[in-house]
Each structure stands twice: as structure tokens, then as C-alpha cells.
Amino acid sequence: MGGPTDSSSAHLKQLSDLLLKIHTCDANSIFQTACQGAKALMPFKYSLASFFESRSASRRTFKIVSEDLPEESLRAYDQTYSAMDYMVWRDAQPVREVYRESDLFTERLIESSTIYKEWLEPLGMYYSMSGNCVQDGIIYGSIAIMRGRDLGNFTDDELELFSIINDHVSQRMGQLYPAGIGRSSLGESSSWLRTSFGLTSREIEIAELLAGGSERSVIAEQLSISQNTLKKHISNIYRKMGVSNEVAFLVAVNRGFEL
DSSP: OOOHHHHHHHHHHHHHHHHHHHTTSOHHHHHHHHHHHHHTTSOOSEEEEEEEOTTSSSOOEEEEEOSSSOHHHHHHHHHTGGGGOTTHHHHTSSSOOEEEGGGTSOHHHHHHSHHIIIIIGGGTOOEEEEEEEEETTEEEEEEEEEEOGGGOSOOHHHHHHHHHHHHHHHHHHHHHOTTOOOGGGGTSTTHHHHHHHOOOHHHHHHHHHHHTTOOHHHHHHHHTOOHHHHHHHHHHHHHHHTOOSHHHHHHHHHHHHHO
């Protein structure tokens, strides 16, 4: 005969299985794996996760994914509403934390925002909870889960559970990429640099860091190469891209990243 103990044991088994999956999956699937597993442990309808360029000075979002959002809603967020998201400033801080939106903003402020009226409300969403994925002071991204008024706000127990999941996602990302991530880390968004200009993997890595605002001295130290070697790489990048200075390079590379 089942009872509360049986239910608790099943819950712990689900959490244990999820944490194992997090520590054995790759970076491309880690956020979706975490969100899919979290949905089996607490009720919510939609999730949204962002990868941040932690290897650059700007910490820009370079990939947004969702396990369950309608494709048109995900595209609308990526192209329009991410720039209006009042949570982004908090998510971009290199401090690991999990919080409810209601812990930071009043209902009146949330309901008067453009992103709520034009994006969240049409989806039937009202409450959200977010986590910053940070390990050793390096930020890798953020995860948000959302649900409607019918389910009520996220509880303290759910906040603690989501914090455990976020801790393990952060630890796994730190294990996979101890120096942080960039577009080339996930092997997708910088392919145009290779196909359009014939840049090597190392040159793509340097181009990303330069475009992200990293200083040359920082890049050389991070990649464990000398300043002279870095200078040669940059010279080759400029030559292949047909530019002669940093300003022209930044115009060309950022235009490509926006395509």
C-alpha cells in the first residue's frame, strides 16, 4: 500500500536520475535536459534558457533555446522581447542564484510591462522563476520556467529544488568549459566564419573574443599563447576577411553574427 514515504522516494529517484543526466549530457542539450527533468518534479508549462558568451567581455546572449515554447513565441522572444526583458540584467550577473520574479518586482510593475502584455499574457503565463548558471565566477547562461495564475506562484520548496538543479547545471558547464563558452563552443553559430573566409578553429575562437570586447592581453593569457602569436593570428584573420583594421573587422564580424 502506497503512502507519503513512497511518494517521497519516487520524487528523490526522479531528482537523482535528472542530476545524473545533467552530469553526463553535453552543453548543447544541458538546458533542455534540466528543464525537461524539472517539469517532472514541479508543475510549469514553459521554459526558456539562454547561453551567454562568457569568454567575451560583453556577456551577450548568443543562443536561446526552449523545450516547450511554441516556435513562433521563441522566435518572437529572441528577435524582439529579449531586449525588453527586465530580468536580463539580473541574469547576466556572475553570481549563481535562483529567484522568483515576484521576489524582485511588484505585480503592478510586471503587469504594466510590454513584455508581459505582448508576450507573456498571450501565452497564459504569469509567474516565473529563474536561475543564473555560474561556476567559479564564470557565467554560462540562465534558465527560466513559467506558469499561469491557475497554478499559483512558485513555492519556497520549489525554489530550493530548482536551486539544486541549477547548481548541478552550473557545475557541469564549469566541468565542460572551465574558461567559459562562446559561439564556437557549441559548434554552430560561427560556421559562417569558416565557410565565408576560411578561418581556422583557432582564428574563429580569437575572432569571437575580439568581437566580444576582450583585450588582446586577456585573449593571449586565456588561450595560453604569446602576444606575437596572437598578433600573427589577427593579421591572418584580417587578411582572410579583407579588412585592414579593428573597426572594419568589428563591423564585418558583428554583421555576420546578426544574420
